[in-house]
Amino acid sequence: xxxxxxxxxxxxxxxxxxxxxxxxxxxxxxxxxxxxxxxxxxxxxxxxxxxxxxxxxxxxxxxxxxxxxxxxxxxxxxxxxxxxxxxxxxxxxxxxxxxxxxxxxxxxxxxxxxxxxxxxxxxxxxxxxxxxxxxxxxxxxxxxxxx
Amino acid sequence: xxxxxxxxxxxxxxxxxxxxxxxxxxxxxxxxxxxxxxxxxxxxxxxxxxxxxxxxxxxxxxxxxxxxxxxxxxxxxxxxxxxxxxxxxxxxxxxxxxxxxxxxxxxxxxxxxxxxxxxxxxxxxxxxxxxxxxxxxxxxxxx
Numbered sequence: 323x324x325x326x327x328x329x330x331x332x333x334x335x336x337x338x339x340x341x342x343x344x345x346x347x348x349x350x351x352x353x354x355x356x357x358x359x360x361x362x363x364x365x366x367x368x369x370x371x372x373x374x375x376x377x378x379x380x381x382x383x384x385x386x387x388x389x390x391x392x393x394x395x396x397x398x399x400x401x402x403x404x405x406x407x408x409x410x411x412x413x414x415x416x417x418x419x420x421x422x423x424x425x426x427x428x429x430x431x432x433x434x435x436x437x438x439x440x441x442x443x444x445x446x447x448x449x450x451x452x453x454x455x456x457x458x459x460x461x462x463x464x465x466x467x468x469x
Numbered sequence: 470x471x472x473x474x475x476x477x478x479x480x481x482x483x484x485x486x487x488x489x490x491x492x493x494x495x496x497x498x499x500x501x502x503x504x505x506x507x508x509x510x511x512x513x514x515x516x517x518x519x520x521x522x523x524x525x526x527x528x529x530x531x532x533x534x535x536x537x538x539x540x541x542x543x544x545x546x547x548x549x550x551x552x553x554x555x556x557x558x559x560x561x562x563x564x565x566x567x568x569x570x571x572x573x574x575x576x577x578x579x580x581x582x583x584x585x586x587x588x589x590x591x592x593x594x595x596x597x598x599x600x601x602x603x604x605x606x607x608x609x610x611x612x
Contacts, residue, residue: 447521
């Protein structure tokens, strides 16, 4: 059972209210595909991923980045039972998409870096720690249905 | 995943931009690591205070960035260049090498936070590879 302090709850809501979903999602996903190129294995149908410039301007990557952020919003709205809220998503990633769950951490790290670059001084160590905890819970929930 | 000439050039270019703020980067990254990954505090039980801004954290952050700067200058042969540091970490400090990843991540979060325009995806991948190679060089003498 994950328990959240008042500070953590407020901070995580605050982060999501401050970030631009249309920038953070696409940026984080394209960074993941650039910095950890083996993650491109899951996006064979996305067309041109040949270099950083192509990835950063690929419309399918951008669209999918927004889908990922939408998924995070689901966790945001169900913070007291992310495991339950993500049960179907976990099955999807495990059985249909067959994503190696170690990749979730890579995307989470890229998300943290993009949010850090967006929030500047507001991304204090305490805010960073709350966000890291949130992403760790999300990643654990996504791993839950892998058997 | 060894460093290409392009990676080395990107790392040197990034270092040129950020090195003036090395002390601040080191202190910030270290304090974030201690807060975000509390298990890392186990290596610093001899410090009275592990909070951001405390003297031991600032001093040690500076020391760490000295190591990073050394690594940049020895980028063509990290194993040889970081030999002494590797022996220190292997025989004296005995830091579990898994922790190098955690500090590397925090360093990059701080660089992205302080230098958002310079920490482009291209700079990020070169930096990530560089820090992974530094970690490898530091682990060289462990066994």
